[in-house]
Amino acid sequence: MTTMKTAQMADNSAKTVGDLVAEDYRAAAVFEKYGIDFCCGGQSPLAVTCQEKGLDPAAIQQEIEAVKSEPLGRAQNYAAWELSFLADYIVNTHHSYLNENTGQIAAYARKIAEVHGAHHPEVVAITTIFDKIAADLTAHLQEEEEVLFPTIKRIDAAKQAGNVPAGKDRETIQSSLEKLHLEHEAIGDAVHRIRHLSNDYAIPEGVCNTFVVTYQKLKEFEDDLHKHVHLENNILFPKAAQN
Template identity: 80%
Template sequence: MQESASLQTKEALDKTIGEFVAEDYRTATVFEKYGVDFCCGGQVTLSATCREKGLDPAAIQREIELVKSEPVTRSQNYAAWELSFLADYIVNTHHAYLNENTGQIAAYAHKIAEVHGAHHPEVIEIATIFDKIAADMVGHLREEEEVLFPMVKRVDAARKTGTPPEAKDRAAIKASLEKLGHEHEEIGDAIHAIRHLAKDYAIPDDVCNTFVVTYQKLKEFEDDLHKHVHLENNILFLKAATL
């Protein structure tokens, strides 16, 4: 029994953060608690993460098992979803969020940079970084919606019927995955830079309500981006790469 438990512990230590969250999204709450990146940095093992952050691996594993102790509903079991359904979910949920909120957040960021930049110069840099995120997102979402996702659906449909997928689709999927994965890293680095500049979105004492709302919206944007990129990097992209 003790040997079995030791083997389970070793397997968990060798598992990546992305694998934990892909298997059960509820474990993301544990990693978020300790500031562990589970989307863009999801390919790092639990043991390496604990060493880097100075965390107790046994304690982290206990917290993971605690959040997993309740039965998972299918609505949270993203790894079990069909590829086409997952792609549509990402578009209808996360792409829709970006389309509805990115412009407003950029406007707020520029407003507080104009009003508070003299005493809080970090908000000027935050506005500049967010402008680049917003600009980069336009082409990124178009690539996913018009190129990658339709190709993935075609190849997946062919696989289900036993029809060999077209070679051009397979080659294009590989190229698109590489491009989008690189862009995810750049966007992830940018949003981490914003969090650092904003001191984890702590609100200074001498600011207006718009400043408060802007930091709240930036935190909301980051939270949505983490789940969005996780669903793509750790689930959809990995499955698409095996088609």
């Protein structure tokens, strides 16, 4: 039975992990389950990623097919959204999350570094890395909100009106995308270093509530960032580059 299913299923193992998630966001849940990075490290073909992790690509694809057989609401089908709408969604959901939480997490991290730093030197290192992420993100979000996203919207509006987008706007997209991609990689690496230092956000014995909340918030921050960078790297940016 299983063999028959595998034989009938199209082999998508040459597609990248990021493309598979862009095709259907529900694939992300399967990749998350197996610790497969679908945002910053999403450029590898599924076959290569599975080989590195000792996983069977056919079994992973079967799990993806299973989650995809659930009905999909248009609300989750980001790839079908207009680019201007997707850009607004990213700002209203993920940039808002960062604006509301980054400063608070940084303050919590500084507090636990002061109180627990002697026994848990990793929290001192985590605080330094997080402060750098917070500073880098401020400039990154500003570039997206003030330069890239308005340019994407102008190009979108020009195309909808049947006009040719301005050449200057196309140049802006190319230069901005390259820079923002590199920043995603650097921020993603820094977040992974925090995950590693915190031993996957495992809470040590005998620490205060602020410590617990900080680790929970750091995990939430990473989860939100993965979704955010996925929408930009795998859907918004490639579509904007095609304009």
